[in-house]
Amino acid sequence: MSNGEGLAALAGLVVVSGAALIASHRGGGLDGLEGRVSRDEDNLAAEKLDEDTVRALLEAGRRPKARAAVNPLPPRPAPRALAPPPAAPASHSAPIPVDVDFDEMDGKNLPVPADLPKWLRTFDVILINTSAGKDSQAMLDYVYELAVKGGVQDRIVAVHCDLGRIEWEGTKALARLQAEHYGLRFEVVRRDRDLLQQVEHERKKWPSNACRYCTSDHKTSQVVKLITKLVAEKLAAVVRLGRPVRILNCLGLRADESPSRAKKPPLSRDGASNSKREVIRWLPIHRWTEAQVWAQIRKSGVEHHYAYDLGMPRLSCCFCVLASKSALMLAVQHNPALADEYIRVERAIGHRFTDKYSFEDVVEAARKAKVVKVDAWVG
Numbered sequence: 382m383s384n385g386e387g388l389a390a391l392a393g394l395v396v397v398s399g400a401a402l403i404a405s406h407r408g409g410g411l412d413g414l415e416g417r418v419s420r421d422e423d424n425l426a427a428e429k430l431d432e433d434t435v436r437a438l439l440e441a442g443r444r445p446k447a448r449a450a451v452n453p454l455p456p457r458p459a460p461r462a463l464a465p466p467p468a469a470p471a472s473h474s475a476p477i478p479v480d481v482d483f484d485e486m487d488g489k490n491l492p493v494p495a496d497l498p499k500w501l502r503t504f505d506v507i508l509i510n511t512s513a514g515k516d517s518q519a520m521l522d523y524v525y526e527l528a529v530k531g532g533v534q535d536r537i538v539a540v541h542c543d544l545g546r547i548e549w550e551g552t553k554a555l556a557r558l559q560a561e562h563y564g565l566r567f568e569v570v571r572r573d574r575d576l577l578q579q580v581e582h583e584r585k586k587w588p589s590n591a592c593r594y595c596t597s598d599h600k601t602s603q604v605v606k607l608i609t610k611l612v613a614e615k616l617a618a619v620v621r622l623g624r625p626v627r628i629l630n631c632l633g634l635r636a637d638e639s640p641s642r643a644k645k646p647p648l649s650r651d652g653a654s655n656s657k658r659e660v661i662r663w664l665p666i667h668r669w670t671e672a673q674v675w676a677q678i679r680k681s682g683v684e685h686h687y688a689y690d691l692g693m694p695r696l697s698c699c700f701c702v703l704a705s706k707s708a709l710m711l712a713v714q715h716n717p718a719l720a721d722e723y724i725r726v727e728r729a730i731g732h733r734f735t736d737k738y739s740f741e742d743v744v745e746a747a748r749k750a751k752v753v754k755v756d757a758w759v760g
């Protein structure tokens with residue numbers, strides 16, 4: 382088989398409707414859903430949407446087609462050529478030009494320096510938190526551009542918080558591929574027990590806006606462990622310079638997403654700082670609009686997650702406790718087996734998924750109604 386024939390065969394294997402691909406991977410559980418996958422498509426269930434498949438999709442310039450593209454995007458350009466690595470990569474052990482007095486940076490709302498490429502050179506590690514969602518993807522591309530200008534792209538580390546079975550299929554693999562597109566070091570962190578296990582066996586209650594242990598336990602605290610590891614790697618080289626290791630912790634939060642996110646300082650001292658490390662939290666795209674985010678992604682030519690083409694406004698957990706009911710219904714229709722598992726856990730702990738509705742309510746509604754408009758959610 383020639384390369385071209387092989388690629389065509391591969392594309393034929395993977396190009397099914399987004400719903401078919403997802404439903405076949407997640408398994409059945411919502412009989413009677415409109416547009417349920419055909420038997421031929423069910424045969425694809427054995428094919429896991431693993432990294433090789435996602436990679437093949439990218440190489441073939443294809444991705445799973447959305448069955449119900451609520452927010453279809455225009456075609457993307459070819460991937461942009463990356464800047465060559467710096468001729469003489471900046472060494473982490475070399476003295477770093479310091480034009481920021483970190484002792485003065487205590488408190489919130491630190492001023493964002495005007496010369497960002499130069500400022501990036503003051504950090505030993507530029508840590509990009511990536512969920513593979515649109516905001517972290519745009520942030521990654523933007524910060525990479527700045528780091529190239531500063532000659533410090535080799536200091537970028539991408540970290541993905543692996544949420545396991547509760548994430549949209551293929552998310553971790555896509556996060557890896559997005560990082561690899563830029564030639565970045567990619568780290569995966571995760572808690573031993575996943576969120577569903579934690580809800581069922583430890584907390585016995587769903588997380589909520591007032592108690593977001595899902596974020597603190599499965600994301601923030603896991604990233605802090607990685608920061609500890611990264612600091613240990615740099616410590617010997619940096620300690621002789623008589624200063625702590627400097628970490629820039631970048632998150633793709635945007636003010637537009639919610640009032641609480643709008644209040645977050647774009648630059649602040651991170652609580653993970655201690656005597657060995659100075660951790661600065663930066664929200665590089667805090668003031669960006671959603672249109673700017675998609676423009677940056679299209680400019681990059683790098684693949685985005687298919688969940689957006691299905692109409693989801695956000696990624697991360699398939700079923701977010703903060704999500705709108707319409708978003709949950711859509712997610713349920715594309716992840717029926719996982720929805721069954723959420724119902725089982727909800728019954729086992731006797732605690733409703735949210736104040737407004739139980740998960741069973743959501744699934745019942747998802748069985749009956751086609752989702753034509755998905756409301757965003759705040760949180």
Ligand code: SF4
Pocket residue numbers: 588593595596696697698700701702703760
């Ligand atoms: S997506 Fe929602 S449920 Fe998942 S960690 Fe974030 S806030 Fe919690």
